[in-house]
Amino acid sequence: xxxxxxxxxxxxxxxxxxxxxxxxxxxxxxxxxxxxxxxxxxxxxxxxxxxxxxxxxxxxxxxxxxxxxxxxxxxxxxxxxxxxxxxxxxxxxxxxxxxxxxxxxxxxxxxxxxxxxxxxxxxxxxxxxxxxxxxxxxxxxxxxxxxxxxxxxxxxxxxxxxxxxxxxxxxxxxxxxxxxxxxxxxxxxxxxxxxxxxxxxxxxxxxxxxxxxxxxxxxxxxxxxxxxxxxxxxxxxxxxxxxxxxxxxxxxxxxxxxxxxxxxxxxxxxxxxxxxxxxxxxxxxxxxxxxxxxxxxxxxxxxxxxxxxxxxxxxxxxxxxxxxxxxx
Numbered sequence: 001x002x003x004x005x006x007x008x009x010x011x012x013x014x015x016x017x018x019x020x021x022x023x024x025x026x027x028x029x030x031x032x033x034x035x036x037x038x039x040x041x042x043x044x045x046x047x048x049x050x051x052x053x054x055x056x057x058x059x060x061x062x063x064x065x066x067x068x069x070x071x072x073x074x075x076x077x078x079x080x081x082x083x084x085x086x087x088x089x090x091x092x093x094x095x096x097x098x099x100x101x102x103x104x105x106x107x108x109x110x111x112x113x114x115x116x117x118x119x120x121x122x123x124x125x126x127x128x129x130x131x132x133x134x135x136x137x138x139x140x141x142x143x144x145x146x147x148x149x150x151x152x153x154x155x156x157x158x159x160x161x162x163x164x165x166x167x168x169x170x171x172x173x174x175x176x177x178x179x180x181x182x183x184x185x186x187x188x189x190x191x192x193x194x195x196x197x198x199x200x201x202x203x204x205x206x207x208x209x210x211x212x213x214x215x216x217x218x219x220x221x222x223x224x225x226x227x228x229x230x231x232x233x234x235x236x237x238x239x240x241x242x243x244x245x246x247x248x249x250x251x252x253x254x255x256x257x258x259x260x261x262x263x264x265x266x267x268x269x270x271x272x273x274x275x276x277x278x279x280x281x282x283x284x285x286x287x288x289x290x291x292x293x294x295x296x297x298x299x300x301x302x303x304x305x306x307x308x309x310x311x312x313x314x315x316x317x318x319x320x321x322x323x324x325x326x327x328x
Contacts, residue, residue, distance in 0.1 A: 030093075030283050031066045033086035035106065037098030037228035039073040049269035050095075050276040057280020065283065074232040076101060076174060083109035093282050095275060096141075099228045100176045103128055107139055114288045116278045117141035118271050120226040120251075121177035123293055132293040140288040142274045144266040144296050146177060146226040146251065147184035153264050154188045156301070157221050157249045160262070160313065164220025164247065166195045170210060170237075171225040173200045181225045202229065204236060211240040222248035224255070226265070234258045247311055256302040256327060261311065263302045271296040300324045 040047065051061060059065040068091060070082035079102060086094055087110045096106035096117040103117035107128055115138055123129045123143055130136035157167065169185045171178040182198055189196035197217060199210040214222065222241060224230055230237060231252065238260040241248045250256065251265040274294050281291065304327040308315050320326050 029064060029066050031068060031089070031091045032279055032283070033068045033070065033089065033091035033094040035070040035072070035079065035082045035086060035094065035096055035102060037072045037074065037076065037079065037100075037102050038232055039071050040069065042232055043098075043268070043272075046268045046272040049271075049273040050097075053273040053276020053278075054280050055276075056273075057277050057284070059280050059283060072098070072102075074229050076229075079105040080109065087113060093279055095279060096139075097272070097275065099226065099231075100126070102228075103139065103141070104176065107137075111138055113138065114282045115139040115141070116275055116282065116288070117143075118275045119177075120144045120146040121180060125180075126176065129293055132295075135289055135291065135293060138288050140291040140293055141278060142271050142294045142296055144226075144271060146265075147181050149251065149265050149299070150181055150184040150223070151188040151191070153249045153251070154185065154192060154194070154223055156262060156264055156319075157223060157247065158192055158194065159319065160315065161221050161247045164194075166197060166217070166219050167221045167223055168210075168214050168217075168219045168246075169196050169198050169223050169225065170230070171198060171200060172202050172227040172229050174202045175225070175227050175229070178225055178227065185223060185225075196223075204233065207233065207237060207240065211244050211246070214246055215244050219246060222246050224248060224250045226251040231255075234260070242307065242310060245311055247313060253300045253302040253325065256304045256307075256325075259304065259307055261304055261307045261313070263300070265299065266296045267298040267300050270298040302327065 061067050072078040083106050093114045094106050096103040096115055099120045103119050106115045128139050171182050186196055199213055201207045201210045234255045235258050238258045247261050249262040250260050252268055253263045256263040301323045302325045303315055303323045
């Protein structure tokens with residue numbers, strides 16, 4: 001009887017200890033802070049790419065890494081608050097995603113917690129790193145040099161609608177990378193002998209006004225800048241272009257998927273996968289200063305034939321053969 005009672009007490013004590021052990025194990029799990037200018041529902045596929053990159057590095061959310069998500073939902077003013085919250089929680093690493101100004105805000109919030117960014121633009125010019133090969137700070141990550149693709153987009157637009165003498169360049173003035181892309185667009189237009197008109201928009205009402213302006217000025221085509229605000233409102237932008245019958249090319253395939261005419265740019269899913277790989281490497285002990293800034297090199301050219309038909313545009317077979325994806 002004594003032995004049985006002692007066994008029961010021992011078993012009960014061990015059972016009581018299990019939750020404590022589980023909690024201790026959970027507390028030891030590294031925590032990644034994930035802040036974005038976007039909303040979760042807008043980047044489901046890229047987010048899956050991020051998790052794939054983590055998995056390739058040996059990490060699975062809920063098993064050996066926890067993730068604290070913070071979404072600005074297109075409201076840049078919320079980013080400092082989100083970054084400060086992650087710093088207070090003493091996360092192991094911060095992912096600053098969704099493009100500018102997320103990386104800049106994260107860098108301003110901490111000089112010690114490692115930061116892995118995903119951005120459109122030059123991180124050296126933005127003061128995030130000393131150089132691409134030797135970041136020299138607590139930040140590194142993956143970049144898409146948006147201006148480099150501007151010339152290609154404008155050329156594709158010119159090839160499809162050569163009769164469009166004037167092209168609008170739609171840019172968000174609140175995006176630090178906007179001026180760089182605007183300069184690239186103006187240079188590309190000059191090299192093609194086309195006139196370009198710059199139109200600003202940082203709210204839905206300004207988007208409506210910009211398209212009304214295009215109609216008034218008889219704009220023949222539209223080139224959209226790389227911007228999280230535009231990405232969040234791609235359905236609205238695409239519907240405005242269709243309503244006003246303005247052929248447009250955008251910077252990510254999701255615009256064409258939402259009904260836009262064309263898109264040419266880097267694969268967002270691939271960029272997020274690389275960000276996930278970098279987070280995993282830092283969780284394993286590597287330092288941001290030792291991780292060169294990666295450049296996403298996978299490009300996607302997508303044509304939406306239904307949008308073309310609605311605009312009365314015949315897309316040549318030669319252009320369709322160039323496309324990575326043709327949406328019927």
